[in-house]
Amino acid sequence: MSSTPEAILAQLQETGSAYAEKKPGAREQLLNLAYSLISSLELPSEAIQRMGWAEPARAAHCRIAVDLGLFESLKESSDPGISGKDLAAKADADETLIGTFLRSLPGIRVTILIRTKARTLKHLASMNIVAETGDDKYVGTPLSNALTEPKYRDGIIYTYDVAGPSFRGLPGYLKSIKYALPTKLTDGPFQAAHKTDLPFFAWLDQNPPYLEVFNNYMSAYRAGKPSWVDQGFYPISERLVEGFNSNAGGNDVLLVDVGGGLGHDIRELKEKHPSLPGKIILQDRPEVISAISGGDIFEPIAHDFFTPQPIKEARAYYLHSVLHDWGDDDCVRILKQLQPAMKPGYSRLLVNEIIVPDRSPTWPVTSMDQLVFVLGAMGERTEAHWESILARAGFRIVHIYSYEMGSESLIEAELV
Ligand SMILES: C[S@@+](CC[C@H](N)C(=O)[O-])C[C@H]1O[C@@H](n2cnc3c(N)ncnc32)[C@H](O)[C@@H]1O
Structure with a gap:
């Protein structure tokens, strides 16, 4: 069912009151309404831009940030924050990618210094993963700080490296098997993407770094959500x-x-x-x-x-x-x-x-x-x-x- 933005805004207000009263399920309901509001406002061109470029770029740069320890550096320098240039130096990465870059334009007699932006950080900030607080100044957010904990950090690695290729390859894989339903543990989208005959858990055993990130991420993928051990769930x-x-x-x-x-x-x-x-x-x-x-x-x-x-x-x-x-x-x-x-x-x-x-x-x-x-x-x-x-x-x-x-x-x- 699709609703108008006005109808969703009214529901948001109502659910906001339930959230303020700490009613069970209100937070999840608010999230669902917020996603519905975006869908009701977004143009098709914006939806494709978001799904096709913005979110894949966000996922890729989160993965890069994990490799370079950027979230750790941001967390350590929480106040007053850190410049992109210093972050790039700490990460030993090109300043154009991470930091601020001063360069002269070729062919112009007078050297003009122009600033090329810290592209990884700019995208992560525009997608609310980190925050940009001033001219070339970045700080961590509750989310990016959480991504320094092994269980969440490993979730980024696992979803990008292990599950990601299976999702990217799914259209081609299903086309290759004429849209039949795969049902075998040893022959499905995972095996096609990772070029293996092994079932998932055996593949993890053959790839110990991924076994470790999988096990760590298992403790995180539902962290904070209602659990059967909470009061009011299972007696x-x-x-x-x-x-x-x-x-x-x-x-x-x-x-x-x-x-x-x-x-x-x-x-x-x-x-x-x-x-x-x-x-x-x-x-x-x-x-x-x-x-x-x-x-x-x-x-x-x-x-x-x-x-x-x-x-x-x-x-x-x-x-x-x-x-x-x-x-x-x-x-x-x-x-x-x-x-x-x-x-x-x-x-x-x-x-x-x-x-x-x-x-x-x-x-x-x-x-x-x-x-x-x-x-x-x-x-x-x-x-x-x-x-x-x-x-x-x-x-x-x-x-x-x-x-x-x-x-x-x-x-x-x-x-x-
Ligand atoms: C999706 S994980 C769930 C882990 C945990 N119960 C949780 O909910 O976070 C599935 C678990 O089953 C384990 N497993 C797979 N095959 C197994 C087997 N033949 N015998 C015992 N455990 C197995 C895996 O090692 C993994 O820890």
């Missing part, structure tokens, strides 16, 4: 702590995070619920587990989730953004490996995934669907689709927990 005390039997199977395990990456979800869980009883286990591939230092609040175990689950009778088995990387048959295989370990009537299965609504999914949902498509030829699923996969694996949905304007839901399921 952790009622559903996990009450009835927790610390002697179940002699294991004393409250939760097993299956395919949990570096353990960021567990850290968040323990930070927000410091007095949880029992042990928490983190499982992932050996290549990931070996990168974990100090498993202080959880026990890291290398485990292939296509093999039988070794931790018996835990209160909960939790899978976050794991199943969306796999086709239906593989999801059933992964879930069936949990079944024998689960205690009927006690163990809960928690699946934290996007559930695509039948109507008007938001861009965080549709773009994640596109991301898993270009990386693994997979796709996000509707509620009916999840229900059918769980049923095939011998599970029944107990309840689906969601949050106002959140992209991900928590599906609680039990053995049939």
Whole structure:
């Protein structure tokens, strides 16, 4: 549905009041309205300019800024800021690209000094990544300062170097296979773009720098958004702590995070619920587990989730953004490996995934669907689709927990 700018402005005002009252979902709603306002105001020529040049240039220069440490330099010199010339010198880069450049015009008898602008910084400032505060003076913004943190910085590297080529190559790839639907983990847009036969995770293992940026970015791509461990989302005390039997199977395990990456979800869980009883286990591939230092609040175990689950009778088995990387048959295989370990009537299965609504999914949902498509030829699923996969694996949905304007839901399921 397209609205007029006037109608969107009225909604913005209304939602602005909800935002001021800190109503759940108001921030996300405001963002959606702001994007709608741009679409309603923008000319087609401006839309093409933005999508075709301005945003690709922004992405490229963010990637360059990461390589040159520009965001770090801007953060260090927060007050009073730094000149482009000094930034260029620190980065050992040509001043025309980064800094201010004085030169004489050839063919003119009197030497005239003209200024060629710091082109990287100018574009990043015009796109609100950094700020230009004076004549050849730049400072960081909350965003560019955040991009110095490894988890966000690695998001720039990962999205540009790993996912980027798959998106750029998608039109040509789909044309080459006559617009058939790719469904194989070993033969899709990712393999065509990166000229490999390896599935995504095996490719990461062969490219350790990208394995590291992927693992770091996993803790960032939903940072700050509503999480299942937040108050008002999933009733952790009622559903996990009450009835927790610390002697179940002699294991004393409250939760097993299956395919949990570096353990960021567990850290968040323990930070927000410091007095949880029992042990928490983190499982992932050996290549990931070996990168974990100090498993202080959880026990890291290398485990292939296509093999039988070794931790018996835990209160909960939790899978976050794991199943969306796999086709239906593989999801059933992964879930069936949990079944024998689960205690009927006690163990809960928690699946934290996007559930695509039948109507008007938001861009965080549709773009994640596109991301898993270009990386693994997979796709996000509707509620009916999840229900059918769980049923095939011998599970029944107990309840689906969601949050106002959140992209991900928590599906609680039990053995049939
Ligand atoms: C998309 S990431 C999700 C990570 C984490 N759960 C999160 O939500 O941030 C998928 C995870 O599954 C892990 N994984 C892939 N294949 C696996 C396997 N066969 N056994 C165990 N873990 C695997 C990957 O290493 C990765 O950490």
